[in-house]
Amino acid sequence: VQRITDGEGGEVSPKEMWDVFHEEYLAPITPLERMKQKVTASEEDGGTDSITATVKVNGKEQEISGSGNGPLAAFVDALATIDFDVRVLDYSEHAMSAGDDAQAAAYVECAVTAPDGRNTVVWGVGIATSITTASLRAVVSAVNRAH
Incomplete structure (x- = not known):
């Protein structure tokens, strides 16, 4: 801007x-595109959430799975299974409007290690009606900006 x-x-x-x-x-949407996800939340406070997500890597669809202390951590864990090294450094979210169909925006600062070993710190943004989906889109945005 x-x-x-x-x-x-x-x-x-x-x-x-x-x-x-x-x-x-x-x-x-390259090299990474999130297609869909299913999150299974722990029923206990402090428990582990799990995720199964369908992503495209350079246009090739794959299913990945991971776990963590929330949906975002579980998604980052799942990305590691397909060689995307991502660490979330900061996270913020807000509603873009009011109402049941309001869009949410999520912002993540991530350290992303590129295939050549270069570390890059970038911000990613995701927008969706689901804050979980917005958060995952933000991680994908950061990965794509780093590559």
């Missing part, structure tokens, strides 16, 4: 800002 405001003399419309944001954080 900074590059665009500098190039446009400081005036950028809300639509232009959204378009830039969307292209940078939401649109990329």
